[in-house]
Amino acid sequence: MLRKLIRMSLAGTLGMLALTLAVGASSTATAQEKDKEKVPTISEIMLKGHKGTDAYIAKIRGAVKDGKWKDAQEYAKTLAFFGENLGKNKPPKGDAESWKKLTKKYAETTKATHKGTVDKDAKAVNAGLKGINCMECHKAHR
Numbered sequence: 001m002l003r004k005l006i007r008m009s010l011a012g013t014l015g016m017l018a019l020t021l022a023v024g025a026s027s028t029a030t031a032q033e034k035d036k037e038k039v040p041t042i043s044e045i046m047l048k049g050h051k052g053t054d055a056y057i058a059k060i061r062g063a064v065k066d067g068k069w070k071d072a073q074e075y076a077k078t079l080a081f082f083g084e085n086l087g088k089n090k091p092p093k094g095d096a097e098s099w100k101k102l103t104k105k106y107a108e109t110t111k112a113t114h115k116g117t118v119d120k121d122a123k124a125v126n127a128g129l130k131g132i133n134c135m136e137c138h139k140a141h142r
């Protein structure tokens with residue numbers, strides 16, 4: 001009787017321990033997921049994506065020109081990720097409707113650019129990049 005009781009409580013303790021470990025492990029996984037999916041700021045997107053010869057737009061153009069499609073796809077994928085995320089930020093000025101419209105357009109053009117690299121279609125890539133209208137958005141929201 002006593003033995004059985006001890007066995008039962010031991011099983012219970014082990015069960016709890018397993019549960020605790022499982023919960024612990026899953027919460028670490030979510031923390032990592034969250035970090036990976038952290039929304040890049042507007043500034044980060046502008047500087048890494050657009051500004052100068054070291055930014056993704058210039059790198060995509062260069063890679064396509066050299067026929068380095070794998071590199072172009074890599075860069076364009078990040079630009080498309082920026083496209084998906086820009087609208088999740090709040091701009092320093094301008095109204096919400098306009099921001100929604102312009103960031104949606106940005107998401108579409110960056111996605112089309114990425115697709116162009118996947119299809120190895122230089123024309124589609126250039127059309128996608130040309131579709132990014134810096135001034136239109138800056139006038140309203142920067």
Ligand code: HEC
Binds near residue numbers: 134
């Ligand atoms: C859909 C909107 C949108 C588009 C398109 C856009 N920008 Fe911007 N950009 C912004 C906003 C908003 C800011 C201001 C960010 C702030 O001050 O927090 C900004 C800021 C910047 C900055 C300053 C960043 C810093 O923190 O120093 C640069 C550089 C820049 N943009 C370059 C470009 C270029 C080049 C293009 C076109 C290839 C472009 N942007 C297209 C919205 C946009």
